[in-house]
Amino acid sequence: MPEKGKISPRQAGELMFITTTSAAILLMPAITAEAAGRDAWLSVMAGTMSGFVPLAIITWLSSRHPGRTLFQYCEDILGRIPGKAVALSFVWFFLHVNAIIVRQFGDFLATAFLPETPLSVFNFSLVLLAALATHYGLETIARANEFIILLVVSSLLTIVTLSVVHWDPRTFFPIMAEGAGPVFRGALLPAYFSGQIITLAVILPYLTRPGQGVFSGAAALLGTVIILTTGVIAVQAVFGPEFTAAMRFPIHLFVRTINIGDVLTRFEPLVMVTWVAGVFVKASVFYYCAALGLAQVFGLGEYRPLVLSLGVIIAAFSITLFADVTELTFFLARVGPFYGYLYSLGLPLLLLAVSLIRGLLAGRQEEKQDG
Amino acid sequence: MGRLRFLLPFLLFPLLLLSGCWSRVEINKLAIVKAIAIDYLPGRRAPYIVTLAVIRPAAVAGGGDAAAGGEGGSPTRLFTGVGATIDLALARAGFNISRRIFLSHNEVVLLGEETARHGLHHITDFIIRNPEMRLTNLLLVVPGMAHEILAQGERLEAGITDEIIGLLEQSRETSEAHPQETFLVLRRLSTPGFDPHMPVLKLGPHLSRVIPEFEREKRELQERAGGSGQEGKNGGGGQGGGESGSAEAAPQTELTLAGTAAFCGDRLAGYLNEIETRGFLWLAGEMRAAIITISDPQAPGEKINILITGNITKIKPMVKEGRISFRVEIAAEGDLASQGSHTNLATPEKISGLNSALAGAVKAETKKALAKMQELGTDIVGFGAILNRGNHKAFKAIGDRWPEVFREIKVDIHVTANIRRTGQLSRPVRIIR
Structure with missing residues (x-):
């Protein structure tokens, strides 16, 4: 077995929480506001809640195949060759999404803080750091995250609290004036982000009590709903929906409006800390899933030799996937969600269906043999 | 030990890169802008005039007393650039400055009347996109030319910008104007059925120069000063009026923050x-x-x-x-x-x-x-x-x-x-x- 460490259900929940929030908080307010206008917060709430569906599927699958990761039960369910193919496509998904995460990270830092630094500097250093974390294993990532989660949550809450003086609740009314259509369209992206809970399917077997994984996931999703909805509400209450939609990274400009008595001001470093630390954990989780997956698909006893070479692929993709920040947001707004659903909902559903049918057939065969 | 020796070069190598910041700019290479005035001259090929109020380094380095002492002159210096767009005019202004223009500490943006009539969109787009400008910049409309305000001498504060900011802060308490940060203006601009407004900063001749109305206005002003004197609980109306009356050496002009510039969409429609x-x-x-x-x-x-x-x-x-x-x-x-x-x-x-x-x-x-x-x-x-x-x-x-x-x-x-x-008092x- 390539992974020897074990993490507690609480640590798993924290990992999932950071995975579903950290990248989302920065880009999402603008994209959901573009689609849903005033009702963006409803979109975020509903969209993130939808993450409970993949969570239910993967925990069910995991309970049917105890001790096996996503990649392993792909083979158990679909047979050797098709199973390996599906598992490999999952590896590709984790790799690809990781490259997108790294690119978002680089683009944000280049836009907001360090416009003269080449993108590769941010991307390569993040990949290198994530590679190191992956090399040391799941337990290390989880433990690092225990500290980082405090940083992320407390800084976000601080920012939101300090902005309350600028809030204008009138920006939210009338609610659902255009019907449910825009809310639904706006929910696509949050659903994509919360669908990333699929990484839990890889981690579940390494929990000290795998049966409690479902609670970890549920707690993580609930936390995500609260944090993301609060974030979107705060941004919209300060800027109004139209202005929010026009922005590239609303949370960043949002923080720049905080000014309490000329003393409590300039909180941008907090956003940077949140973003860098959170994205580091998220990238590490995806990196880890990709590396472990590749090792398990090819039956290697150890995933560590793969880490660096995968890193090269991620780093290269993170630069070459998108020509500019416009392509990145276009992909996230239009293509990303559907691509994500294929892996967070489509394939897991297929796996579950096949697994259930096989279980039924096997049950009948047993009956026949018994009878 | 062998392993450590192998690693040592790799550990030391980053020192070469990390010991200095890549594109650092020392603070004494920055021209810290405190206020920007944007004027627009319609009909010209290069209509925008951008005037920057830059903190004079010597005034800051010499300590607060020297700056306020008046001997060294104003603690800010003005630089102007003309261009077809705001960014261009800003860059042109930079040609005259021996340092890099630094906008992060800018607090006020003064818009000339024609700038406001030409459209706020040009201004707000510049402010939002610029990585240094903040959305908390206060926007003001100046009837006439905005840069003339910055050329005024300060009265109480250490610089004209502080004078303007003081006026704005004070107006929040006294309801003579309604200061607007850039993001508030944008929130209104982008809300259907909502037009933005801004306070008006006027440059008028001192009261003593406006002879016919002077007496009446002075009486009114004293009445108001008397009222606000009692607001402070321990002053009679007469006392407040007396103080303002005995102001020494009346200046040529008076900076007043009063009234509201009302916009229709992003264009100035008129004044209240x-x-x-x-x-x-x-x-x-x-x-x-x-x-x-x-x-x-x-x-x-x-x-x-x-x-x-x-x-x-x-x-x-x-x-x-x-x-x-x-x-x-x-x-x-x-x-x-x-x-x-x-x-x-x-x-x-x-x-x-x-x-x-x-x-x-x-x-x-x-x-x-x-x-x-x-x-x-x-x-x-x-x-x-x-x-x-x-x-x-x-x-x-x-x-x-x-x-x-x-x-x-x-x-x-x-x-x-x-x-x-x-x-x-319960009764007079x-x-x-």
Whole structure:
């Protein structure tokens, strides 16, 4: 077995929480506001809640195949060759999404803080750091995250609290004036982000009590709903929906409006800390899933030799996937969600269906043999 | 140990790269901009004039006293650039500056009248996109040319920018204007049925130069100064007036923050004067403190000053058979600040009489403001947005025609006033000979 460490259900929940929030908080307010206008917060709430569906599927699958990761039960369910193919496509998904995460990270830092630094500097250093974390294993990532989660949550809450003086609740009314259509369209992206809970399917077997994984996931999703909805509400209450939609990274400009008595001001470093630390954990989780997956698909006893070479692929993709920040947001707004659903909902559903049918057939065969 | 020796070069190598910042700029290579004035000259190929108020390094380095001492002159220096766009003009201004322009500490953006008429969009787009500019920059409109304001000498503060910021902060308390940060302007700009507004910063000749109106204005001003003197609890009206009267060496011009520039969409439509601004603040529910003078119902010719302490405004949209009207309910609260007559006003009957007189005064101000807004066609209170919230269908049916509809809209204003306290006196002191 390539992974020897074990993490507690609480640590798993924290990992999932950071995975579903950290990248989302920065880009999402603008994209959901573009689609849903005033009702963006409803979109975020509903969209993130939808993450409970993949969570239910993967925990069910995991309970049917105890001790096996996503990649392993792909083979158990679909047979050797098709199973390996599906598992490999999952590896590709984790790799690809990781490259997108790294690119978002680089683009944000280049836009907001360090416009003269080449993108590769941010991307390569993040990949290198994530590679190191992956090399040391799941337990290390989880433990690092225990500290980082405090940083992320407390800084976000601080920012939101300090902005309350600028809030204008009138920006939210009338609610659902255009019907449910825009809310639904706006929910696509949050659903994509919360669908990333699929990484839990890889981690579940390494929990000290795998049966409690479902609670970890549920707690993580609930936390995500609260944090993301609060974030979107705060941004919209300060800027109004139209202005929010026009922005590239609303949370960043949002923080720049905080000014309490000329003393409590300039909180941008907090956003940077949140973003860098959170994205580091998220990238590490995806990196880890990709590396472990590749090792398990090819039956290697150890995933560590793969880490660096995968890193090269991620780093290269993170630069070459998108020509500019416009392509990145276009992909996230239009293509990303559907691509994500294929892996967070489509394939897991297929796996579950096949697994259930096989279980039924096997049950009948047993009956026949018994009878 | 062998492993460590192998790793050592790799560990030491980053030191070469990390020991210095890549593209650092030392603080003594920065031209720290405190205020920007943007003027627009229509009809020219390079219409934008951008003037930067840059902190003079020597003034800062020499310590606060030297800067305020006046000997070294103003602590800010002005740099101007002309260009076809704001960015170009800013870059041109940079040609004259020996340092890198640094906008992160900019606090005020002054817009010349023509700039505001040409369109706010050009300004806000520049401010949002610029990585150094902050959305908390305060926006102001200057009738005439904005850069002339920056060329003024400071009075109390260490620089003209501090002087302007002080005026703005003060106006939040005194309700003579309504300061707007850039993001607030943008929030209004991007809300349907809502037009933005900004305070007006004027450069006028000193009162002593405006001879015909001088006497009257001075009397009025003293009355107001007297009122606010009592607000401070320990000063008589006469004392405050006396101080302002004995100001030494009157300057050529006076910097005044008063009134409101009202926009229609992103273009300047016109100005609301001080009284209309107050009426607007009543409608917006943003009234903080102001002196309202009413005639004494008992003693004609005498005045009573009310210090306003707060207000609550509720606006309800009414749609009947396709006709849209609004019902505005304003609840005003105030204290009796001073009175001219000798009658004891602090009885329930007389106070209720005063209440209705105050309500009448507030209503008159509000009506003036509303008439001006409708004349200009600027919905700076956001009646359209209120209609949108209250009756989305009706607002949607109007669609793009809201500015025209707003001009003709009927607004019922109902004011209730409450005078809560009478200051340190329960009745006027009897003058006995």
